[in-house]
Amino acid sequence: MLRQVAVIGCGMTKFGRHDGKTLLEIMVEASLRAIDDAKIGERDVDAVYVSTMLSGELSNQTALGSALVDQLGLMPAAAHRLENGPASGGSAVKNACMAVASGFCDLVLVTGGEKMRHISGDRITDLISTMVHPTAEYVHGVTLPALAAMFTRLYMHRYGLKREHLAKVAIKNHANALKNPYAHIHQPITIEGILYAKEAEVNNPLVADPLRLFDCCPVTDGAASVVLCAAEIAKEFCDTPVIVAGLGQATDTLAVHEREDPTLLKAVQVASQKAFKMAKLTPADMDLAELHDAFTILEIAESEDSGFFAKGTGHKALEEDVTSLGGKLPINPSGGLKARGHPVGATGVAQIVELTWQLRGEAGGRQVQGAEKAYCCNFGGFGNNVISFVLTRRN
Amino acid sequence: MSEDQESILRVDWDIPRKIYPPKVVTLASGEKLVIREIERGEVPPILEAIRPLLTVEKDYYDIVSARVYAELLGWYRYRVKNEYCLIGVVNGELAGLVNNRLVNEKVCMSLHTLALKRGGRIGAHLFAAKQEHAIENYSVDEVWVTAESPIGFRRWMVEWSLQPRPDLQHELGGVTVYVLTKENYYKLKPQKVFGERPVPEELYKESLNPKIIIPDIIRQQE
Amino acid sequence: MQKMTGFKCEKCGKMFYPKHARCPRCGSLELKEIDLGNECTLMTYTKLFAVPEGVEQIPLLLGIVEFKNGVRALGQIVAEEVEIGATLQPVWGPLRKVHGKTVSGFKFEPVKRKLS
Numbered sequence A: 001m002l003r004q005v006a007v008i009g010c011g012m013t014k015f016g017r018h019d020g021k022t023l024l025e026i027m028v029e030a031s032l033r034a035i036d037d038a039k040i041g042e043r044d045v046d047a048v049y050v051s052t053m054l055s056g057e058l059s060n061q062t063a064l065g066s067a068l069v070d071q072l073g074l075m076p077a078a079a080h081r082l083e084n085g086p087a088s089g090g091s092a093v094k095n096a097c098m099a100v101a102s103g104f105c106d107l108v109l110v111t112g113g114e115k116m117r118h119i120s121g122d123r124i125t126d127l128i129s130t131m132v133h134p135t136a137e138y139v140h141g142v143t144l145p146a147l148a149a150m151f152t153r154l155y156m157h158r159y160g161l162k163r164e165h166l167a168k169v170a171i172k173n174h175a176n177a178l179k180n181p182y183a184h185i186h187q188p189i190t191i192e193g194i195l196y197a198k199e200a201e202v203n204n205p206l207v208a209d210p211l212r213l214f215d216c217c218p219v220t221d222g223a224a225s226v227v228l229c230a231a232e233i234a235k236e237f238c239d240t241p242v243i244v245a246g247l248g249q250a251t252d253t254l255a256v257h258e259r260e261d262p263t264l265l266k267a268v269q270v271a272s273q274k275a276f277k278m279a280k281l282t283p284a285d286m287d288l289a290e291l292h293d294a295f296t297i298l299e300i301a302e303s304e305d306s307g308f309f310a311k312g313t314g315h316k317a318l319e320e321d322v323t324s325l326g327g328k329l330p331i332n333p334s335g336g337l338k339a340r341g342h343p344v345g346a347t348g349v350a351q352i353v354e355l356t357w358q359l360r361g362e363a364g365g366r367q368v369q370g371a372e373k374a375y376c377c378n379f380g381g382f383g384n385n386v387i388s389f390v391l392t393r394r395n
Numbered sequence B: 001m002s003e004d005q006e007s008i009l010r011v012d013w014d015i016p017r018k019i020y021p022p023k024v025v026t027l028a029s030g031e032k033l034v035i036r037e038i039e040r041g042e043v044p045p046i047l048e049a050i051r052p053l054l055t056v057e058k059d060y061y062d063i064v065s066a067r068v069y070a071e072l073l074g075w076y077r078y079r080v081k082n083e084y085c086l087i088g089v090v091n092g093e094l095a096g097l098v099n100n101r102l103v104n105e106k107v108c109m110s111l112h113t114l115a116l117k118r119g120g121r122i123g124a125h126l127f128a129a130k131q132e133h134a135i136e137n138y139s140v141d142e143v144w145v146t147a148e149s150p151i152g153f154r155r156w157m158v159e160w161s162l163q164p165r166p167d168l169q170h171e172l173g174g175v176t177v178y179v180l181t182k183e184n185y186y187k188l189k190p191q192k193v194f195g196e197r198p199v200p201e202e203l204y205k206e207s208l209n210p211k212i213i214i215p216d217i218i219r220q221q222e
Numbered sequence C: 001m002q003k004m005t006g007f008k009c010e011k012c013g014k015m016f017y018p019k020h021a022r023c024p025r026c027g028s029l030e031l032k033e034i035d036l037g038n039e040c041t042l043m044t045y046t047k048l049f050a051v052p053e054g055v056e057q058i059p060l061l062l063g064i065v066e067f068k069n070g071v072r073a074l075g076q077i078v079a080e081e082v083e084i085g086a087t088l089q090p091v092w093g094p095l096r097k098v099h100g101k102t103v104s105g106f107k108f109e110p111v112k113r114k115l116s
């Protein structure tokens, strides 16, 4: 990058339900927390990037960049709304980084948010599905859980993955979320209750065979926000800036069936390789990772295609607790999408917030001790648009 | 009111009453849900548990809780006949309740399902239990079901593949009845109705005077 | 009977489905329609219980199939149960409602082999 970019402030709303508040209101709440955290005082913000996927359809509001700037009194800052499916948040952060790196802006605000719990399940499922291929997937009744389920079946068939492995991702991430006050789901789950007991059939019903309720992220309201600036001026605002050491983005075919090997997440591979290359670091250097576990299988697959484990061995690392809090590479200490929740447009920003808290040592009960380098991956569509980041602590 | 009517109502059951044998269900969390039937005398504290929900508009909690309140109060004060109520208790706390009313020896009217703890599929276990009671213990031929919210509709109508019966009206709301037949019940039972009997004594004792909690839906709104 | 069509690049020979404006391999605009054939093999599938608005069938069986020429497609499967590797054939029929209107397309059904 031309100029280094630093994260100097972050904030989130609680993820969960925000009945009675508008999308704009929760975005304002997260933004104010980030601005406050960044201690930018009266300094002018040069640009604002807002990410949301379905604000028009669900909240009857578009052009949220303009609305947020107006609420926060940041005029005449440039303002944008970015929509890139579930990768909207990562896209917004990436574009904000480019604005700062290029020298075009010094100080920018990125806020992602979604309000999606106020409508019925079949309707939100349909709206989310509008991101898949319109004629080759959508018209057939395909949903994101359905694509994930077909992917899972192939994975199990090919790599000997068991239902226990999927369950273990959920149990781990639910346990992590109990230590995250911002998480949507604060519910401990056990292998007995979601898999082995006869009652598991009711406790953990099928969503898209073989995926069950606890293999899926919930539908969540929430917003997350970060303030970025040129690293050279970061010390003016805080003692512990976090540096965006690397980022990468890549795309893949829109229709999942067109991929030569449908179990391979090529866009994850390319995006992560680019991010590590820019950071001049390797997967082995990372102290923790936040992966886009919209479905339990994705945490395993992304842990492989991001370069942490060889293809087909992610579940082994999981078995050995490598990815648990306290393991060698904790994955999703925040609870991930599985349990922190997945307000679609907020997720990519929330990942940066979690990495920043971890690298500053402010992650409370879920703190990865001594974390200095961290990775995240925001996964759009079903793997057709992926953005990865490597963040480091500057001492 | 004529003597006659009063004497009909005063007999709170005119069908031989059967008591639901309590059972214990393992939840996703590994916690145990004890499901047992309550007696008329236990109604007042249950009403206290419901009262905070009367003003919660979200997901029709207000309508559902107002109706359950009236139905239970009606049973308590001899204004409703042949009504039974099962409660679910987790860790000694009241987690949810369901009620039904027998129309006659052949037909049961499904009334309400109210989960005070959300997200644990407690409602699904309780709903199954009240239909289990109607069909297995009272041996009715059918249970008439309706739903007051889209969530309820999806949960019960779809998950239990209930059949619409446009010629019948439900007691609630005057809408079409959806029927759970004995045959359908037994077909779905292996995937829907779970629980162990007898309930270990310690757990059963815990369920006798359950603690009244602030319902999740209210905590979430604060 | 309607046939399911795929596409072939006249320049590099790549075959694919669905249509792209340019050849996914070489970028050529010279594409022609090809017949995908009457038999395909099931590669993976799911039974979808949480269906979207516009789909009435629960569960909805969905799968990815591969034709003899290697081209793949995704679609509904008209059967109660299936297994990976099953032989299927495309059939035309209604798929779902979009904004209240029924949309039709190809689905896949098991090939019934004649007893020999």
Ligand SMILES: CC(C)(COP(=O)(O)OP(=O)(O)OC[C@H]1O[C@@H](n2cnc3c(N)ncnc32)[C@H](O)[C@@H]1OP(=O)(O)O)[C@@H](O)C(=O)NCCC(=O)NCCS
Residues within 6 Å of the ligand: A016, A017, A086, A121, A125, A128, A144, A145, A185, A207, A213, A214, A215, A216, A217, A218, A219, A294, A338, A342, A381, B118, B119, B120, B220, C050
């Ligand atoms: C899995 C799914 C079908 C479950 O839906 P549902 O059974 O209708 O559940 P509801 O949304 O009604 O939630 C009811 C309660 O169950 C719990 N819950 C819901 N989904 C859950 C999940 N996936 N994991 C754990 N708990 C969950 C919540 O506690 C919720 O209570 P709350 O409202 O107090 O938070 C739905 O969450 C879903 O479609 N998820 C996938 C979303 C998606 O595809 N996102 C985009 C991916 S890129």
Ligand SMILES: [Zn+2]
Residues within 6 Å of the ligand: C009, C010, C011, C012, C013, C014, C023, C024, C025, C026, C027, C028
């Ligand atoms: Zn070509």
